[in-house]
Amino acid sequence: MEEKNALVEIQGLKKYFSSAGGINHAVDDINMKIQRRTTMGVVGESGCGKSTLGRTIIRLYDPTEGKILLDGEDITEVRGRKLRKVRERMQIIFQDPYSSLNPRMSVEETIREPLKESRRFSRKELEEKVDELMDQVGIEDRLRLSYPHEMDGGRRQRVGIARAIALNPDFIMCDEPVSALDVSIQAQVLNLLMRLQDRLGLTYMFVTHDLSVVRHISDNISVMYLGQLVETAPTRELFRNQLHPYTKALLSAIPSIDIDRPMQRVQLKGEITSAINPKPGCRFAPRCLFATEACNQPQTLTEVEKDHFVSCCRVNEIN
Amino acid sequence: MEQNENFLQVRDLVVEYTSGGQVVHAVNGVSLSLDRGQTLGLVGETGAGKTTIAKAILDILPNPPAKVRSGEILVDGQDILKLSEHEKLKIRGNKIxxxxxxxxxxxxxxxxxxxxxxxxxxxxxxxxxxxxxxRTVEMLEMVGIPGQRYVEFPHQFSGGMKQRVVIAMALACDPELLLADEPTTALDVTIQAQVLEMINDLKTKLNTSMILITHDLGVVAETCDNVAVIYAGKIVEFGTKRDLFKAPAHPYTLGLFDSLPKMDDDSKELHPIPGLPPDPTNLPRGCSFHPRCPRATEACSREGEIPMIELSPGHFCRCIRTGGNN
Structure with a gap:
């Protein structure tokens, strides 16, 4: 959260969708800074708006309100050729490598496509780049002509990663990139992502619901609930000292493999509701054990300790 | 694994799928047993054969392509596979x-x-x-859904609520055995915590036996009494939860634990199991895990069945490099 040179900064970002029941406040007034060469983990349950946030930042959706700055430059409204340039710098890795790859394109064609689109490389250079990328993400050369259905999930995800890093982006939004993989393969892909970050100086936003994964890969973590940021802090700090009641419940819900440590679980009542036409005030209040009258007022994200921001008016009373 | 009074006994189950002229060896000689009121966790990766075992117990595998080659599935001493279709209908959804x-x-x-x-x-x-x-209203309320929602359709429920409906349906006829195939995998962690707690409560209340299929070792740690680790259609390790979590022995089990990002460890690099699970149409000779195993020697790839070794009472491991001589 240092002031200087955040690679990505968003200010008051909103993304609303109109739906049958009203306006869905999927992303509602979020501020965030992501420093260069760091990973910002974004966690929350399904429907909390974490993927929408990521997709809005990389301009896959047009924001309803707010600003997106890339390297200090406002990219909220850029169009046409300028947007294409922005897209080269901001890439995405999708959750499901099977549905995000074209089933009729081979590994080679898939990786070559973005390079070709950039019109910067000769035919020979293209081949060299494809070789280099396949090597970087660890896809064996014999799979060059294979199609997505012929590969396992881990390899497919590696192809997605190769494609994302093809044009040397600065920022990659990783949208649940390992959720569809088995643990042994998941570990291989996580190691790869971290190695690439070191080698290429990448900045990640890592969206996931898996808290042990996010803890492993992130420098900072933001916790979202129904379109809003409820808490953000450096990873170690967040796992040591959760201040928002939702974060406490979320972290205590992770099943532990330590069979001797008795579970002290903060049980939540009810389920995540929806962000359609929300009332002002804390959206977590209906499920919160500490909710009072004051929680019906709009909440603001406040710095409670250094770099540790919480959006809860009762934070000092309950901690 | 032999005990008296086992409510469920599976002996030497072998299941194959035939696809495009190739034979997929999905389950290769699985034996297990389960007492009343106990929960057994089946752990393993995609394609290990976990779901096939559960479906074989209910005898609901589609035939073709699936075929139970051999084996016995005894429920209360009765071999399910030998019953008539009419008798099976009475067991499915009722007893199991x-x-x-x-x-x-x-x-x-x-x-x-x-x-x-x-x-x-x-x-x-x-x-x-x-x-x-x-009875339906009673079941819905037991899983935490208001009875008035009886008339609502699945699309009106969230994922967690739908899973509760499925659980209510499964428990509606007081089954003696519950086969839960990744019951919380599609759910968020806070909802998963609620559903697991609910399943645990109901199980104690009704003394139901359960087989819980999962790839999540954390879920196993919270719900199971015994655990079987499955690799390429075989049980490679079996023991109590304590055996498995405190003294894991098989190199594959150890590999699974090493692959997990630890909540209390800040090391940067994870230690994945190298390589991929084997092609089930063409399983390696000897131990199916040997191509990925850091401890493998030439002996591990020799033809023939690797025996289960009892490391301590009730803790079994299928590895010639672990146990007695180690």
């Missing part, structure tokens, strides 16, 4: 119920959830319609 992984596809989208449960209740009990409906 299954919770499927994906609640979205397990429910009928054009029938209210209440009707779906009532249908099952009427089928297996001598109830009048009114009694059956009352």
């Amino acid at each position: 119920a299954m919770i499927f992984q994906d609640p979205m596809t397990a429910l009928n989208p054009v029938m209210s959830v209440g009707e779906q449960i009532t249908e099952a209740v009427l089928l297996h009990n001598d109830f009048t319609r009114t009694q059956a409906e009352a």
